Amino acid sequence: MNWLRKNLIAIIGILVLIYLFIPIAVIAVMSFNKPEGKFNISWNQFSTDAWQNLCGVPGVCDSFLVSIQIGLISTVVATIFGTMIAFALVRYRFRGRSSTNLLIFLPMATPEVVMGSSLLALFLNLRFPLGEVTVIIAHIMFIISFVVVTVKARLQGLDPRLEEAARDLYASPRATFRYVTLPLVLPGIIGAALLGFALSFDDFIISFFNAGTLVTFPIFIWGAAQRGIPVQVNALATLVFLVALVVVLTSQFVSYRRRKSLEILPEEDRSPATVDVMSRS
Amino acid sequence: MRQVDDLRLDHLTKSFGEMTAVDDLSLTIPAGSFFALVGASGCGKTTTLRMVAGLEDPTSGRILIGDRDITGMRAYQRPVNTVFQSYALFPHLDIYENVAFGLRRRGIKDVKGPVESMLDLVELGPMARRKPSQLSGGQQQRVAVARALINEPEVLLLDEPLGALDLKLRRQMQIELKRIQTEVGTTFVHVTHDQEEAMTMADTVAVMNAGRIEQMGYPAEVYELPRTLFVANFLGQSNIISGAVAGSDGSMVTVSAHGAAFRLPGDRNSASGAAILVGVRPEKVTLLDAVDSARVPAPHNRVDGTVTDVSYTGVSTQYLVRTPWGQELTVFEQNDIVGDRAAVGDPVVMHWAVEHTFGLEP
Numbered sequence: 001m002n003w004l005r006k007n008l009i010a011i012i013g014i015l016v017l018i019y020l021f022i023p024i025a026v027i028a029v030m031s032f033n034k035p036e037g038k039f040n041i042s043w044n045q046f047s048t049d050a051w052q053n054l055c056g057v058p059g060v061c062d063s064f065l066v067s068i069q070i071g072l073i074s075t076v077v078a079t080i081f082g083t084m085i086a087f088a089l090v091r092y093r094f095r096g097r098s099s100t101n102l103l104i105f106l107p108m109a110t111p112e113v114v115m116g117s118s119l120l121a122l123f124l125n126l127r128f129p130l131g132e133v134t135v136i137i138a139h140i141m142f143i144i145s146f147v148v149v150t151v152k153a154r155l156q157g158l159d160p161r162l163e164e165a166a167r168d169l170y171a172s173p174r175a176t177f178r179y180v181t182l183p184l185v186l187p188g189i190i191g192a193a194l195l196g197f198a199l200s201f202d203d204f205i206i207s208f209f210n211a212g213t214l215v216t217f218p219i220f221i222w223g224a225a226q227r228g229i230p231v232q233v234n235a236l237a238t239l240v241f242l243v244a245l246v247v248v249l250t251s252q253f254v255s256y257r258r259r260k261s262l263e264i265l266p267e268e269d270r271s272p273a274t275v276d277v278m279s280r281s
Numbered sequence: 282m283r284q285v286d287d288l289r290l291d292h293l294t295k296s297f298g299e300m301t302a303v304d305d306l307s308l309t310i311p312a313g314s315f316f317a318l319v320g321a322s323g324c325g326k327t328t329t330l331r332m333v334a335g336l337e338d339p340t341s342g343r344i345l346i347g348d349r350d351i352t353g354m355r356a357y358q359r360p361v362n363t364v365f366q367s368y369a370l371f372p373h374l375d376i377y378e379n380v381a382f383g384l385r386r387r388g389i390k391d392v393k394g395p396v397e398s399m400l401d402l403v404e405l406g407p408m409a410r411r412k413p414s415q416l417s418g419g420q421q422q423r424v425a426v427a428r429a430l431i432n433e434p435e436v437l438l439l440d441e442p443l444g445a446l447d448l449k450l451r452r453q454m455q456i457e458l459k460r461i462q463t464e465v466g467t468t469f470v471h472v473t474h475d476q477e478e479a480m481t482m483a484d485t486v487a488v489m490n491a492g493r494i495e496q497m498g499y500p501a502e503v504y505e506l507p508r509t510l511f512v513a514n515f516l517g518q519s520n521i522i523s524g525a526v527a528g529s530d531g532s533m534v535t536v537s538a539h540g541a542a543f544r545l546p547g548d549r550n551s552a553s554g555a556a557i558l559v560g561v562r563p564e565k566v567t568l569l570d571a572v573d574s575a576r577v578p579a580p581h582n583r584v585d586g587t588v589t590d591v592s593y594t595g596v597s598t599q600y601l602v603r604t605p606w607g608q609e610l611t612v613f614e615q616n617d618i619v620g621d622r623a624a625v626g627d628p629v630v631m632h633w634a635v636e637h638t639f640g641l642e643p
Contacts, residue, residue, distance in 0.1 A: 161369040164336050167356040168363045169383035169428065175357075179382075183373045 024241060031234035038228030050231035054239075057230040063220035064236055070132060070207075070216065071200040074139035079193045081140075082147025083185075089148070090155040107145045115142070116209035123210060130212025138206050143196040150195065154188025194247070201240075286347025287312050288333070288436050288468055293342035295328050302328040304492035306342070310436075310470060310485075315462050317471045317483030321515070325492040326472045330438050333470065334363045346435050357386070362429035363438040367445050368421050370413035376400070376424055377409040383432040399431045402461065419450045426458070430465060439471040443478065455482050476516045480504065488512045504562075508551045510641050513560050520566070520610045522559045523643060526552070534640065539606035543582045543638060550640035558641040564613040565637040568600060571628035583632040586610065588623050598622060602631060 004011075030040055034047035055061035088094075089101055107115065116138070123134050162184065166176040204218035211219060221233055288310040295303040303325040310316045318326045331337040333344055335356030343352045351359050362383070370379050380399055381392040400406045403423035413421055422442060429437055442458070443451045459482050462469045473479050479486050480500035487497040488511070496503055496512045507513035513521065524538025534550050536543045536559050543559045552558070561582070569576060577583050589609060590601035593616075600612040600623060612631060614622075623629055 159369065161365050161367075162371060164356075165363070165365055165369040165371070166382070166386075167336070168334055168361075168365075169432070170357045170386040171382075172357055172386075175386055179386075180371060 027234050028238045028241070031231060031238050033231060033234075035228075035231065040229055040231050040234065050235040054232055054235055057232050059215060059220055060230060060232045060236065063215045063217045066132070066214065067201050067217035070135055070139060071197045074136050074143055074200050075193050075196040077136075078140045078143035078196050079147050079189060082144045082192065082196075083151050083189055085144070085148045086151035086155055090152055104145055104148050107142045108149075112203075112205040116206040119206065120209040130210055131214050134210040134212070135207050135214060135216065138210050139200045139203065142203075142206070143199055146195055146199065147189075147192040150192035151185065151188050154185050158184055198244075286349075286435060288470070289345040290329070290333075291343040291345060293329070293332065293344065294340045295325070295332060295337065296340045301492050303332070303339075306492070306494065308487070308494065308497075310468060312435075312468055313466050314484045315459070315469045315471065315482060317473060317479035317486045318489055319473055319476050319479040319486060319516070320489035322474055324489045326489050327440060329489075330363070330440055330470065330472045333436065334361055334438055335359045336363075360435040361438060362432050362434040362436075363440060364422075364425045364429050364442045366441040368413075368425040370421055370424055370428070372413055375410050375412055376405060376416070379413065379424055380428050380431055382428060387432075395431055399427045402430075402464070403427045418446050419454060422446065422454060423457070426461065430461070430467070433465075434467060436468045436470060439469060441473055442471070443473075443475075451478070458482060480516070486516075488516055490515070506549055506639055507560070507641070510558060510643075513639075513641060518563055518611060519560045520563060521641070522604075522608065522610075524557055524559055526555045526557050533635070536640070539604070539608075541584060544580075544635050545582075545638035545640050546636060549636075549638065552640050552642045554642075556643045558643050560639045560641055561633050561637055563599070563611040564597075566610070566612045566631050566633045568602070568612050568614055568623055569630050569632065570623065571630055574630045577630060577632045580635055581632040582635060582638055583630055584610070585628070585630050588625050588627045588629055591622065591625055602629060 030043070031050055032046055032048060033040055033043055034045040034049060035041070036044045050056070085100075085104065089097060089104075119134075119138050119141075120130075123130060128134060158181070162180055163176055166180040167173075171179060202218065204216075204222060207216050208219055208222070215223070217236075221229060224230060224233065290306050290308040290310075293303055293306040293308075294301065306325075306329060318329065320326045328337060332339050335351075335354060335358075339352065343350055345351065346360065351361075371382065374382070377396055377400070381396045384392045384395060397406065397409075400409055403426060405420060405423055405427065408416060408420065413424065416424065422445075425442070439458075443454050446454060455478060458469075471479070471483060483500060485497065486500045486503050488495045488503065490511045495509045496507065503512065504516055507516065507519065510521065513519035522538050522543070524536045524543065527535045527537040527542070529535065529547060532547050533544050534547050534557075536545070536557055538559060545559065550557070571585065574583075574585075584604050586602035586604050588600055589603050590599075592599045595616070597613045597615055600614065601609045602612055603609055610631065
């Protein structure tokens with residue numbers, strides 16, 4: 001009983017983690033399955049067929065590459081514009097600044113079905129041919145909001161005196177940006193770009209409305225789901241997960257190393273707090 | 282020591298909307314001096330400093346170094362560097378690169394020699410490859426000084442540089458900064474709200490209030506003879522008794538106040554009319570038991586009173602003494618007396634030398 005009380009939090013924590021990771025584990029495990037029929041639903045037999053022949057199913061790798069391409073293009077464009085918007089909103093006082101602040105949230109708050117269908121109506125009215133370009137336009141639009149919010153938070157946390165110090169130390173406005181502002185805001189920008197790519201790669205609803213005949217990876221899976229999802233989809237999904245895992249672990253490792261080196265604090269020059277209290281009173 | 286020029290502020294004014302932060306300030310800070318600008322927060326001292334640094338544009342007036350007008354120059358073009366409050370070290374750069382920053386921005390390729398000798402000057406050589414967050418407050422402070430001084434500015438501005446340090450470390454750094462200033466011979470302009478710190482470090486102290494300089498001079502000079510009520514109360518403490526000028530004989534002014542008479546030298550009187558505030562510093566006043574009142578030296582100013590509070594602070598004892606007209610005066614007495622101290626309720630007589638008395642405009 002006592003043991004339970006002591007370890008209850010750990011047990012609950014482990015249960016929650018299991019709950020979170022079971023779906024991912026299932027996807028990974030099923031990528032080694034050799035399904036009996038068309039549907040990769042029940043475990044049949046271990047096999048590495050899907051891994052050895054990742055592009056074995058027509059369309060799967062094409063759609064995967066299309067999604068990667070769309071993700072990269074829209075992330076780069078949205079990150080550049082979003083960062084510029086964030087700087088404008090934090091650094092300058094202009095007419096319409098507060099309404100811009102509000103409007104930038106709208107794409108995040110709008111239901112994706114509504115946004116997807118409205119965009120489709122817009123493109124059809126403009127007689128703009130549906131395809132990769134329309135999907136990219138749509139993706140840039142909603143990624144920008146996330147970039148602005150992420151970079152803005154980082155910028156607001158930036159001590160304005162650091163830039164003043166740079167100016168004081170002979171840095172022109174351009175040099176101040178290059179050597180002080182940008183390095184300090186960069187982690188926020190990179191975080192925003194990663195988030196943006198994930199959102200774009202993952203997006204189904206808006207892409208589906210505006211893709212025309214283009215098949216992105218989520219659209220391919222959706223289509224395949226009717227006839228039976230090929231095991232290759234599981235393998236590719238596991239691959240994406242592994243890449244993400246490596247990125248996260250690397251960044252964790254880097255910050256762990258940094259924290260580790262911070263622990264060797266110099267002893268000299270630090271007077272104990274008690275001295276301070278006594279000499280003040 | 283290098284040849285440096287005076288820093289001159291010429292009718293400098295800065296307004297923020299309705300509020301005037303710095304009001305028609307004219308001032309010459311001699312080259313190579315350690316100049317302290319003291320005042321309560323919001324008195325305009327930091328605004329003045331920021332205008333000299335180029336981080337704030339004056340509403341009107343000029344800033345000159347020698348005969349060169351630097352008013353229109355951008356912050357990064359001025360031969361002036363700042364030690365910021367809470368240091369503003371670049372967190373993404375190590376100590377070496379923080380110190381080298383100014384040199385690199387001016388396109389100086391060979392920074393190794395100057396950076397290393399500057400780190401030695403502030404005794405931080407072994408810390409060169411640490412990040413600012415790995416240093417203690419005192420060490421960060423020294424990096425901030427090194428980062429500014431390496432550029433050999435004509436004027437070094439210090440904005441409350443010791444504000445973030447605890448008391449013991451602050452005393453240490455005061456001596457350290459004074460040593461560095463003597464060594465490099467650069468003009469230091471030090472802004473602080475700590476009057477004791479200003480007097481300890483500076484050759485010249487300027488007391489600032491509401492955007493203007495109330496009084497300026499050697500620390501001892503300003504402390505011993507405050508010319509305004511604000512200075513008398515901001516730089517140390519003062520006992521102030523209001524009265525009226527009764528007459529002057531030769532070099533002495535006689536004041537009658539609350540039925541008592543006080544005398545002070547005419548050259549220590551700043552009051553222009555008949556109304557006057559008589560002042561004296563608490564440590565200049567001597568306390569005697571009422572029965573010993575015959576021992577008060579004849580020329581001294583004297584007031585009878587009753588002790589209402591005694592606080593022992595180690596080196597000295599502070600008394601509050603109520604005068605016959607109900608005002609409480611403060612007396613500091615060194616704890617070097619043998620025997621009993623005055624206790625609450627004791628009738629006493631306070632006296633002080635005429636030469637320690639000053640007169641102020643009410």
